[in-house]
Amino acid sequence: MKTCSNMAEVRTEIDRVDRLIVPLLLERLGYIEQAGHIKGSRDTVRDEWRIEDVVSKVKACGAEEGGNQQYLEDIYRHLIEWSIAHEFTVWDEEHRQD
Numbered sequence: 001m002k003t004c005s006n007m008a009e010v011r012t013e014i015d016r017v018d019r020l021i022v023p024l025l026l027e028r029l030g031y032i033e034q035a036g037h038i039k040g041s042r043d044t045v046r047d048e049w050r051i052e053d054v055v056s057k058v059k060a061c062g063a064e065e066g067g068n069q070q071y072l073e074d075i076y077r078h079l080i081e082w083s084i085a086h087e088f089t090v091w092d093e094e095h096r097q098d
């Protein structure tokens with residue numbers, strides 16, 4: 001990480017990091033959409049075991065990086081809830097009967 005000496009530099013670096021994060025978030029969302037097409041039963045769209053699996057892996061990764069695990073857990077729980085809501089939309093569209 002670069003050490004900045006003013007807010008312009010801080011914001012330049014935040015903008016740079018966001019440009020790295022956004023494509024990865026969109027790639028992740030693409031896999032969520034694939035899950036919505038692949039899953040056969042609506043009951044499996046929300047999988048509590050997998051939610052905890054993802055959160056624990058992310059926290060372990062955060063620990064390896066020496067970062068704030070609570071920060072990562074909070075973000076990921078929001079991200080996963082948004083993902084599940086989106087996956088339901090995709091699943092419902094895939095199985096729409098009209």
Ligand SMILES: C=C(O[C@@H]1C=C(C(=O)O)C=C[C@H]1O)C(=O)O
Pocket residue numbers: 031032035044045046047048050051054079080083084087
């Ligand atoms: C993508 C899945 O569907 C949901 C979304 C998850 C996620 O955003 O990582 C995790 C669990 C699921 O409830 C999955 O089951 O793996």
